[in-house]
Amino acid sequence: MTTIKLHNTRTRRKEVFAPLDDKNVRMYVCGPTVYDRAHLGNARPVVVFDVLYRLLRHVYGSDHVTYVRNFTDVDDKINARAAESGREIGEITAETTQWFLDDMGELGALKPDHMPRATAYIPQMVAMIEDLVTKGHAYEAEGHVLFAVDSWREKYGALSGRSVDDMIAGARVEVAPYKRNPMDFVLWKPSDDDQPGWDSPWGRGRPGWHIECSAMAHELLGESFDIHGGGNDLMFPHHENEIAQSCCAHPEGDFARYWLHNEMLQVEGKKMSKSLGNFFTVRDLLDTAVSGEVIRFVFLQTHYRKPMDWTENKRTDAQKELGKWHRMKGNETAGQAPQQVLDALGDDLNTPKAIAELRKLSDAGDIPGLLAGMDLMGIRTVSDEFLSQIREDEREVVEDVRSQLVEARETAMRTKDFSEVDRLKSALVDAGVEVRMSKEGVELVPGAGFDPAKLEALK
Structure with missing residues (x-):
């Protein structure tokens, strides 16, 4: 034990x-x-x-x-x-x-x-x-x-x-x-x-x-x-x-x-305060396409007994790393909870060390171990069971909008006009889809509130 x-x-x-x-x-x-x-x-x-x-x-x-x-x-x-x-x-x-x-x-x-x-x-x-x-x-x-x-x-x-x-x-x-x-x-x-x-x-x-x-x-x-x-x-x-x-x-x-x-939370090195303009709710973040999974991942990179600093850089880095791990998954399923992750959590909830162990599993290509460790820490908020329940026609709708977003993004990079990108992202978030954009591409992850009907108008 x-x-x-x-x-x-x-x-x-x-x-x-x-x-x-x-x-x-x-x-x-x-x-x-x-x-x-x-x-x-x-x-x-x-x-x-x-x-x-x-x-x-x-x-x-x-x-x-x-x-x-x-x-x-x-x-x-x-x-x-x-x-x-x-x-x-x-x-x-x-x-x-x-x-x-x-x-x-x-x-x-x-x-x-x-x-x-x-x-x-x-x-x-x-x-x-x-x-x-x-x-x-x-x-x-x-x-x-x-x-x-x-x-x-x-x-x-x-x-x-x-x-x-x-x-x-x-x-x-x-x-x-x-x-x-x-x-x-x-x-x-x-x-x-x-x-x-x-x-x-x-x-x-x-x-x-x-x-x-x-x-x-x-x-x-x-x-x-x-x-x-x-x-x-x-x-x-x-x-x-x-x-x-x-x-x-x-x-x-x-x-x-x-x-x-x-310990308490800060934002960009300062106490969160309405007067400083750095006060926001969890829902504020969720409504701007920051997934709950990303928020959780940022939190867990700081030990609970130390002050935690929420920064935009930490958010973007978390989004990139989680996107990488999700893309590695393929058809793999979670294995047994890795003992090294368990040992880290057992040591006064040392979540930063546990995440370091997840990175080692990722680097070693141990996908079952990585997924099991993520599950143990509650990082994967979009369940495989939910994703598997999405019908093929619903997947096609999501893929069609993803293609539009990729094209709009490429155009925006040339014209510097990101209005169409913002419109598509807003519609996706409203439909319960998390948007993950990185140098590697665009990934759309339907969440628990996914409503494909809201995407029909974008086709």
Whole structure:
């Protein structure tokens, strides 16, 4: 069996992964707050933990791994979006949840085993808060219920490596007058008539952000489970608060034993920001003929614990390399997962090394090994099964348009007028076809949303 080593944020060292139960390996990853499209940075933890999920399934068996990733569908950002747009909150969250699933699916991410919505677990949250109040770890104040950090003072801050005193000294937030300690955090807060709310022992209200994940993780994975993941921006306060309230509510358990955090994403060496004009969503890229496979490949060339820089050069290089690998495929099928790729992934998800091993397989002409390694890493998002289902007449339509695009491209290179090339590419993308253009030629790859009818007008 492949040995898996993971860098545990809690202990600050790389450890051999030993699950509590190798017949039920359990992982929880913090998911999105659903009020808008997922931006590129939101996609990084999805891809990182999808690779880990695939590795765990390969090592322990797909029936022996449980992956939970939540949706936060009650939040002040969602309330604000509803107020701005005049739309119902449920309508917004349903739409944006599906957007997220569609976009992440384009990146080759498998759906987790459970995708709980916070609003479906309000009773469990209320019960956990009641228990914390009873045990002296929480208190009610002015319609709010707050976690008492002093009741967990000796251990609070262990994950992020901060003391309570240091956190108080560095706090920049306005301290509510009803807090006993500036670091106390909200478990339950009152709702007015225009805000979503549920009945509780403390009146009509809604949960604080942190309690959601604790309640859902306990309900679906128990008081102790193996892995908890997310971006390093969640380490404090979200994950720190999860640990505090979960361990106080269920002292018999360990909550999560291994903590993994991915670093943040930049664009062309700068923090992604609307003010800098370098902010874009996953859908923005997909709609400009950048395939999900290319996005994923760029992500995986940087180790998850290092800052990842999205650049145009990386995108074009990824597109060329993947195009080369796809053209090498021929009639070959995937073989056994290469041990050298498994070993790289087992070493704290060393995806850059795994990709280097794929390149060696490509150079050696080991196509079955290359394809198996790509499959293991989730790189091939267009499945052989799907491509084989395209009828011969549909293939002819695609080939006819490809010929037009090749001719238009050759003309454009002479005239410097690329309007016809852009028109054809736009029509192909709209029809669900990925366009791969390189010095070697033009390759068209129909995707899961392929609609050949949209190409008929181009014939």
